[in-house]
Structure formats: C-alpha cells, structure tokens
Amino acid sequence: xxxxxxxTVAPTGAESSKADVPALPVTLDELTLTAKECAALGAAVIxxxxxxDEARPTLDAGRLRETVAALREGTDLIVQLSTxxxxxxPEAARLAVLDAGPDMASCTMGTVNFGDDVFxxxxxxxxxxxxxxxxxxxxxxxxxxxxGHLTALQRLLGKYGLPAGGHVHVDFVMGVPGGMPGTTxxxxxxxxxxxxxxxxxxxxxxxxxxxxxxxxxASLSAGGHLRVGMEDTITYAKGQPVESNMQLVARAVSFAQxxxxxxxxxxxxxxxxxx
Ligand code: KMH
Ligand code: ZN
Numbered sequence: 001x002x003x004x005x006x007x008t009v010a011p012t013g014a015e016s017s018k019a020d021v022p023a024l025p026v027t028l029d030e031l032t033l034t035a036k037e038c039a040a041l042g043a044a045v046i047x048x049x050x051x052x053d054e055a056r057p058t059l060d061a062g063r064l065r066e067t068v069a070a071l072r073e074g075t076d077l078i079v080q081l082s083t084x085x086x087x088x089x090p091e092a093a094r095l096a097v098l099d100a101g102p103d104m105a106s107c108t109m110g111t112v113n114f115g116d117d118v119f120x121x122x123x124x125x126x127x128x129x130x131x132x133x134x135x136x137x138x139x140x141x142x143x144x145x146x147x148g149h150l151t152a153l154q155r156l157l158g159k160y161g162l163p164a165g166g167h168v169h170v171d172f173v174m175g176v177p178g179g180m181p182g183t184t185x186x187x188x189x190x191x192x193x194x195x196x197x198x199x200x201x202x203x204x205x206x207x208x209x210x211x212x213x214x215x216x217x218a219s220l221s222a223g224g225h226l227r228v229g230m231e232d233t234i235t236y237a238k239g240q241p242v243e244s245n246m247q248l249v250a251r252a253v254s255f256a257q258x259x260x261x262x263x264x265x266x267x268x269x270x271x272x273x274x275x
Pocket of ligand 2: 084085
C-alpha cells in the first residue's frame with residue numbers, strides 16, 4: 001500500500017570537511033538551526049553525525065547527549081544517531097552511541113568497501129547493536145549498502161527477533177564506491193529481496209553523489225521513502241554545489257508531492273516506524 005513519504009535528512013555525515021564544504025552544519029547551533037528549517041519543510045527524521053570543535057567527526061558521549069537534548073527541545077523530529085560514525089571509529093565507541101538515548105539509531109548490516117577505506121561491520125558487532133537496541137527500546141534503521149546485507153538482516157531477525165517496536169525499516173544507501181550502484185535496477189532488486197523479510201517492512205533510499213536523483217525517483221515510484229542531505233550529496237546539479245540541506249529537503253518534498261505521496265509528519269512517521 002502506498003503511503004505518504006517519510007523524509008529523513010542526513011545533514012552532516014563524517015566524510016566531508018568543513019573546509020571543503022563550508023555550508024556543512026558542524027556546530028550544535030548550525031545543526032539545530034538546520035534541523036528546525038528542514039522540519040519546517042517536511043523532514044520527519046534526522047540522521048545525526050556530530051563534529052568536534054575542529055569540525056572533525058567525533059562520537060564524544062557528552063556531545064551526543066547534548067545534541068539529542070537540543071534536537072528534542074528545538075524540534076519534533078525523530079532523532080536517529082549514527083552508529084556508523086567514521087570508518088576509523090572503534091566498535092566500542094560506536095556501541096556507546098546508544099547511551100545518548102536517541103529515538104532511533106543506524107545499524108549497518110555488513111562490511112563494505114567505502115572508497116579507499118573499509119567500513120567494518122562484523123557479524124558479532126551487528127548482533128550487539130541489534131540486541132542492545134532491543135533492550136533499550138531504540139528503533140533501528142538497518143543500513144543496506146549491498147544486496148547481501150538484506151540476507152544478513154533476514155538471518156539477524158531470524159536468530160534474535162524483531163527490533164524494538166516490532167516494525168522493520170531499512171535504508172538502501174546506494175552509489176558508495178564499493179557498494180551497490182545507485183540505479184533503478186539495483187533498487188528494484190533490493191525491494192524484491194524485502195519479500196524475505198517480515199510483512200510490512202518499509203524502506204528508504206539514498207543515492208550518493210550523482211545517483212541522488214535516479215535513486216530518489218526510483219524509490220518514490222517503488223513505494224519507498226527518501227533520505228537526502230549533505231552527508232550523501234554535496235553537488236545539487238552539474239557544477240552547482242549544494243547551498244544547504246534545506247535545498248535538498250525542499251527538492252525531495254517537491255518530488256514527493258509530485259508523486260502524490262506528500263511528506264509524513266513526525267507524528268505519522270512515529271506511527272509508521274513503531275516508535
Ligand atoms: N560514515 C560512514 C562510514 C551510518 O551512519 O550508520 C558510515 C555511515 C553509516 O554513515
Ligand atoms: Zn551516516
């Protein structure tokens with residue numbers, strides 16, 4: 001059944017530097033302002049990576065708690081912390097992200113080459129993340145960088161049970177050099193594979209770099225949801241840098257409206273995601 005569109009904004013990520021991308025929100029003030037403006041446009045979820053005083057990626061526990069509190073105070077967005085962090089972050093720090101008590105957290109379903117790096121997600125680590133989120137009532141978003149990650153998710157749910165809230169939501173992260181391509185064919189293959197997951201499983205998709213537009217269009221036409229933001233996209237069109245996360249959210253909202261699947265409110269999104 002086709003519903004409205006869940007729009008997630010991923011405003012910062014861990015890969016771009018502030019020096020290279022000055023519009024990237026890196027301070028708490030920049031992040032909360034971005035969050036408020038994206039919420040006003042139609043975003044319902046914010047996928048959060050934070051930075052330190054030098055704008056480097058960090059998983060500092062105090063900063064994460066402060067960030068969750070500020071986003072809750074300033075917006076009604078669903079706060080999803082990244083447990084992916086940067087490719088250099090150790091597993092213990094990534095697990096400790098859950099201590100900040102977000103509504104949701106990401107859980108990547110396997111190891112993937114990530115440009116010249118490796119984004120390591122061992123099976124035991126995935127199991128730890130999944131079961132700790134179950135215990136704490138944190139709803140996961142399972143990040144799928146490759147088709148086989150969906151098979152790993154099927155195995156995870158079969159062995160360890162459904163996530164907190166009982167609903168399964170996945171995000172196809174497409175077009176990472178080393179992962180699946182950001183194409184309609186790849187998205188359809190992933191959506192087909194959802195038939196082996198619990199009935200009612202929902203998906204979002206994001207296309208990195210130049211796959212942003214094809215993935216957005218494919219996801220909307222296939223009944224999926226959207227993640228957009230400067231974590232994944234820093235070029236709006238050929239030769240035109242992204243000016244702000246709001247520009248990307250506004251484009252996603254207009255595409256969703258064109259598809260007659262308008263943005264879900266945060267309250268509707270909470271219902272969809274089992275929060
Ligand atoms: N920064 C990437 C290495 C996530 O947030 O869970 C991992 C990532 C996935 O962004
Ligand atoms: Zn992320």
